[in-house]
Amino acid sequence: MVTVVTTSTILLKSFVNLSKFEHCVERLFDDLHIDFKWSSESRDLIAELCFLFDLNYSVQPRFVPHRWLSAYDIALATLRLYDVYRLFYFPFVDNMSTYRKEIQAIMNKLPTTKPQLRVQSIFEILKLKYKTMTKEGKSRKQRIVERLFHNNVKTSFILNFYASALPMLKQYVPLFQTQAPKIHKLHDAQVDTTRKLLASSIKPEKLVDLNPKQMASSDVGSVINNLKLNQIFIGKQARDLIKDCDEDHRNQLLILVRVSRA
Structure with missing residues (x-):
């Protein structure tokens, strides 16, 4: 039960942090x-x-x-x-x-x-x-x-990022909302979804063999574990949208994504 609660906190935080896109x-x-x-x-x-x-x-x-x-x-x-x-x-x-x-x-x-x-x-x-x-x-x-x-670029970027990133969570939510979800299936789905979310912005070698409690640790999201800005997952459409932006503007948008996952 502890592992279910632990991974749930990560998933909940993912949604709460969408507010960091300034609505x-x-x-x-x-x-x-x-x-x-x-x-x-x-x-x-x-x-x-x-x-x-x-x-x-x-x-x-x-x-x-x-x-x-x-x-x-x-x-x-x-x-x-x-x-x-x-x-x-x-x-x-x-x-x-x-x-x-x-x-x-x-x-x-x-x-x-x-x-x-x-x-x-x-x-x-x-x-x-x-x-x-x-x-x-x-x-x-x-x-x-x-x-x-x-x-326009910022708006299009966030819309395309949502379209690419939120499906990871959308696959999990129906299971969570069932009237009587089986706890072992819920746990497995939470761990899998949490790992996918973390892998979108954290170096893959830092996630190998981590258990749910370790995944929820603040150390996992430390700067030393972060992927480079140009490596974080934002989706193909969002990536294509900003490829012609100047470097400062592009990094500002990518930092928004990183902060939303902090």
Whole structure:
């Protein structure tokens, strides 16, 4: 029983430490959910954008903080429509010229100029719509713009990291939540999941033959045992996303991941 509790503390800590990402994408989840839940016009416009890109639209699910694993499913849903979200919120950007090339690159994915012209007309509709919004609505739009444009790389990085890292935990949780989990199976699953989590940021030779109590030791996560920043697991999509960033920016994002596992 002690080993089950010991490894559970590591798993719980993994979720609690997601807060060290400054709730960047969780706040985005909330704002996107509210923005489309109460506006049928906004839903119609973004659904049309999705149609142009041959995507099915569904309202952004609500993120429930105490159901922390929902961050995985919502991250996937957000990534699926990420380009469309950027198109929808582009008219609310103050310095549009800064991001026009990025937006044009998204529009170039459309097969002909006709749908591109329709996107431009939707931009004009949204610009007019912004003028009549409430102060709260405008503030929400600007928070979303901050994440999708000004901090786009960080937002995309965290979303892709969640999409790659959280499946390790998602496989374990259903067993934990069963009405009467068999303790030996629960223990084995916890130990296996804990080892995988630790291996994503700790040198493999430091994990060989460790028992659950040793894995929970603070010594395991000491600096001397850490993988180099460029070796920690973040997932292929997140890795590809930051490969062209300057070294300082890239290291800042990787340090975020390391701190979240500390």
